Amino acid sequence: xxxxxxxxxxxxxxxxxxxxxxxxxxxxxxxxxxxxxxxxxxxxxxxxxxxxxxxxxxxxxxxxxxxxxxxxxxxxxxxxxxxxxxxxxxxxxxxxxxxxxxxxxxxxxxxxxxxxxxxxxxxxxxxxxxxxxxxxxxxxxxxxxxxxxxxxxxxxxxxxxxxxxxxxxxxxxxxxxxxxxxxxxxxxxxxxxxxxxxxxxxxxxxxxxxxxxxxxxxxxxxxxxxxxxxxxxxxxxxxxxxxxxxxxxxxxxxxxxxxxxxxxxxxxxxxxxxxxxxxxxxxxxxxxxxxxxxxxxxxxxxxxxxxxxxxxxxxxxxxxxxxxxxxxxxxxxxxxxxxxxxxxxxxxxxxxxxxxxxxxxxxxxxxxxxxxxxxxxxxxxxxxxxxxxxxxxxxxxx
Numbered sequence: 016x017x018x019x020x021x022x023x024x025x026x027x028x029x030x031x032x033x034x035x036x037x038x039x040x041x042x043x044x045x046x047x048x049x050x051x052x053x054x055x056x057x058x059x060x061x062x063x064x065x066x067x068x069x070x071x072x073x074x075x076x077x078x079x080x081x082x083x084x085x086x087x088x089x090x091x092x093x094x095x096x097x098x099x100x101x102x103x104x105x106x107x108x109x110x111x112x113x114x115x116x117x118x119x120x121x122x123x124x125x126x127x128x129x130x131x132x133x134x135x136x137x138x139x140x141x142x143x144x145x146x147x148x149x150x151x152x153x154x155x156x157x158x159x160x161x162x163x164x165x166x167x168x169x170x171x172x173x174x175x176x177x178x179x180x181x182x183x184x185x186x187x188x189x190x191x192x193x194x195x196x197x198x199x200x201x202x203x204x205x206x207x208x209x210x211x212x213x214x215x216x217x218x219x220x221x222x223x224x225x226x227x228x229x230x231x232x233x234x235x236x237x238x239x240x241x242x243x244x245x246x247x248x249x250x251x252x253x254x255x256x257x258x259x260x261x262x263x264x265x266x267x268x269x270x271x272x273x274x275x276x277x278x279x280x281x282x283x284x285x286x287x288x289x290x291x292x293x294x295x296x297x298x299x300x301x302x303x304x305x306x307x308x309x310x311x312x313x314x315x316x317x318x319x320x321x322x323x324x325x326x327x328x329x330x331x332x333x334x335x336x337x338x339x340x341x342x343x344x345x346x347x348x349x350x351x352x353x354x355x356x357x358x359x360x361x362x363x364x365x366x367x368x369x370x371x372x373x374x375x376x377x378x379x380x381x382x383x384x385x386x387x388x389x390x391x392x393x394x395x396x397x398x399x400x401x402x403x404x405x406x407x408x409x410x411x412x413x
Contacts, residue, residue: 320390
């Protein structure tokens with residue numbers, strides 16, 4: 016059974032208005048189709064769509080927003096569903112905004128997870144296998160509007176934290192600002208990686224691999240999104256990154272293949288959702304940040320800032336991780352090739368992104384520097400939150 020928490024009082028005894036707001040939308044218990052609906056509903060290629068019955072529309076309005084989205088994504092054509100009309104759309108959006116209030120205004124952990132899981136499911140429609148019946152809903156008007164409402168409020172909240180940061184004057188100043196951000200931000204020297212290097216058990220390191228799965232496996236597609244509509248001057252660098260990501264002509268050495276091999280070698284194995292069901296909201300948010308900027312052309316320059324900062328962050332962190340892996344006996348069968356390769360090639364990629372992607376674009380379009388810098392800040396911000404949560408989670412495994 017999945018039950019929405021309808022307690023309108025915090026454990027401190029103080030009245031929490033957002034709980035009352037959500038309770039008015041989601042007070043009924045509902046029977047789920049599976050003991051773990053997230054695993055079942057993410058990334059199935061050939062599962063048939065569910066034929067709606069007239070009562071399903073009312074039932075979705077009693078569900079938490081992420082569960083409602085999961086049901087809608089697994090439905091038949093939505094415009095043929097009895098009761099699917101303007102009134103239903105208004106009620107569903109009201110539910111989403113109530114949950115967004117709880118998440119973004121009151122920082123409720125459960126609401127944050129619901130919002131980011133809903134967004135994850137909506138993004139999954141855009142990378143679904145072409146044979147999946149769910150691909151029919153890629154541009155469904157209601158699901159698209161719901162996604163945009165969540166994106167708008169979430170992005171506004173995140174960017175408000177550095178709304179008054181001045182725009183770099185030119186490409187040289189932007190590159191200097193990005194390097195300074197990288198070296199000074201807490202995410203770049205987070206204690207998580209010192210812990211993985213020196214203290215973590217094999218079990219804790221394997222849990223890190225599991226948590227790293229969803230984004231690492233999706234990265235191939237994210238690089239492709241960066242190439243769509245790219246400017247001629249930057250395509251050589253983007254193509255080199257993609258060539259490396261895809262194994263430089265050797266399918267067995269593509270980064271997705273290397274990472275999947277690592278998961279198999281340590282006993283984690285594969286999951287239809289690439290283990291997204293194991294992520295806390297901070298991990299889902301980090302993934303969603305990439306997808307938001309990849310799927311919205313007006314945020315393309317933010318995506319480039321996110322990717323540039325990722326290439327700067329990864330090498331020193333993965334170097335510590337690789338040493339920690341070998342400390343606990345991993346690496347004897349070359350299963351660490353995924354991380355070992357990133358230690359070396361991402362040093363080259365980091366500088367390449369700055370000089371061969373960021374600089375040419377800013378020299379052509381100086382105003383792009385603002386969004387590139389915002390993207391880099393967003394990436395560092397999401398990494399810091401994710402690392403904090405994961406560090407606490409791994410320590411709880413002791």
